[in-house]
Amino acid sequence: MELRSIIFAFFIVFLPQLSLAAINHGVLVLAPIITASSGLPPEAVGIIGGLSGLGAVWCFAANSTILPCLGPIKTLAFGCLLASFALMCFALELGWIGFVAALLVGFGYAVSAPAGSMILASNTPKKLWGTLFSLRMAGVPAGGAFAGIVAAAIVGTYDWRLSLLVLLLPCISGLVFLRLARNKIQLPANVGSFSFLSVFNPRLFLTPFLVLARVPSLTTITFVSIGFAAVQGSLFTFFTTYLTDSLGFSLAVAGMLYATLQFSSFAGRIVMGVVADLIGSPRVLIMILGFFSPLGLFVLTTLEVNDPQWLLLLKCAFVGSMIASWNGLFLAEVTRVSASTDVGESTAASTFFTFISYMLAPPIFGIVSYNLGYQSAFILVGGLAALSAAAMLGSIVKTNWK
Numbered sequence: 001m002e003l004r005s006i007i008f009a010f011f012i013v014f015l016p017q018l019s020l021a022a023i024n025h026g027v028l029v030l031a032p033i034i035t036a037s038s039g040l041p042p043e044a045v046g047i048i049g050g051l052s053g054l055g056a057v058w059c060f061a062a063n064s065t066i067l068p069c070l071g072p073i074k075t076l077a078f079g080c081l082l083a084s085f086a087l088m089c090f091a092l093e094l095g096w097i098g099f100v101a102a103l104l105v106g107f108g109y110a111v112s113a114p115a116g117s118m119i120l121a122s123n124t125p126k127k128l129w130g131t132l133f134s135l136r137m138a139g140v141p142a143g144g145a146f147a148g149i150v151a152a153a154i155v156g157t158y159d160w161r162l163s164l165l166v167l168l169l170p171c172i173s174g175l176v177f178l179r180l181a182r183n184k185i186q187l188p189a190n191v192g193s194f195s196f197l198s199v200f201n202p203r204l205f206l207t208p209f210l211v212l213a214r215v216p217s218l219t220t221i222t223f224v225s226i227g228f229a230a231v232q233g234s235l236f237t238f239f240t241t242y243l244t245d246s247l248g249f250s251l252a253v254a255g256m257l258y259a260t261l262q263f264s265s266f267a268g269r270i271v272m273g274v275v276a277d278l279i280g281s282p283r284v285l286i287m288i289l290g291f292f293s294p295l296g297l298f299v300l301t302t303l304e305v306n307d308p309q310w311l312l313l314l315k316c317a318f319v320g321s322m323i324a325s326w327n328g329l330f331l332a333e334v335t336r337v338s339a340s341t342d343v344g345e346s347t348a349a350s351t352f353f354t355f356i357s358y359m360l361a362p363p364i365f366g367i368v369s370y371n372l373g374y375q376s377a378f379i380l381v382g383g384l385a386a387l388s389a390a391a392m393l394g395s396i397v398k399t400n401w402k
Helices: 003-037 044-091 097-110 112-123 126-137 139-155 160-181 196-200 202-214 218-246 251-279 282-301 309-323 327-337 343-372 374-401
Strands: none
Touching (some): 003 044, 003 112, 003 139, 044 343, 097 112, 112 343, 126 139, 126 251, 126 327, 202 218, 218 282, 218 327, 218 343, 251 309, 251 327, 282 374, 343 374
16 A cells, blocks of 8 residues: 555544544533523533433444445545534524534544544555554544643633634644545445435444444454443543542642643553554553553552652553553454454444443442442442453453464
8 A cells, every 4th residue: 555545544534533522522621601601501511411422322323324325535524514513503502402512513523433444444554553543543632632722722811602613623624635635545435325314213223233243253342442431431530520529639730630641641542553563463452451451540549639740740641541542452453353344334333332331431430439439439440441351361362272
């Protein structure tokens, strides 16, 4: 494969990934202001976050009616346009319509996973999948960081609606690049025609189960991702609350440490991807990260207000790199085990269960931490990560034995 086509394929995937992540995170960052301006109660913030996750799950279920019909390029463009439209709905302050907009943001955000995997699988060499898939997933924390910085800077000085417009800029750039570069890569032929009403068929939610039944090799990596998503979702949701309420950190320091967590996740994804390609197996690194996740959670419990700043930053960087660096490796492994079938369909099916775990784990973590304390909650999700690692270890041993 030519280097030029590999570069085009990567940026065709990366720019929408970053753009959609910026919109998704931007809505969550601005949710308190959006709900207040729309006349919604404060608890609507949680509803917006939940509906965004539900929209993503819906998209993964409906993938079989979208991606094969539109193709990966048009699917990515569709996601960018849908999320942009939803963002404009928030700016209009239409009350409960904001809930529909949150659902659409999640739906638009989720198209990037299956469509992006299909493009990379068709246009990049397998030996680089670990690096390229991880670089692509580094766009998620990068987009989140962009959203946080932009939202905080603009809201503090100008009208909050201006920040929504600025969040559209990466999306517009991504759409322009998709238009210019669509003929530079290999694309599968479209199958059938897209019907808008088809995405509302409730039977679509059975599709991920049917795909896993048809592609048994997906079962292990999907189970592993469920455990990893539970840990990451719980950590990101409760990190600042744990630091401020349980350990006594100020919100400013907690925010700085949360940024460190995100940055180490960004860097960790890239490093893990490169290492995976060097050793020729993302599965081994996924297993190692699973066994080290409980250690990361233990390090989290050693944070103290009186620790020197450098030590706090070092500890949080370790936690972030151990708990939130698996995502690109996961998608690379899903692509590897499903290379003989429909990569987009397999990615959507596996990520369907991953997102459900990401949605359900934080509320369960919250219930456990409220009733039994944070230590018990950490043990619960850490145990899930270790169980996931054990499942991957068993799969590796079984494969090598054969």
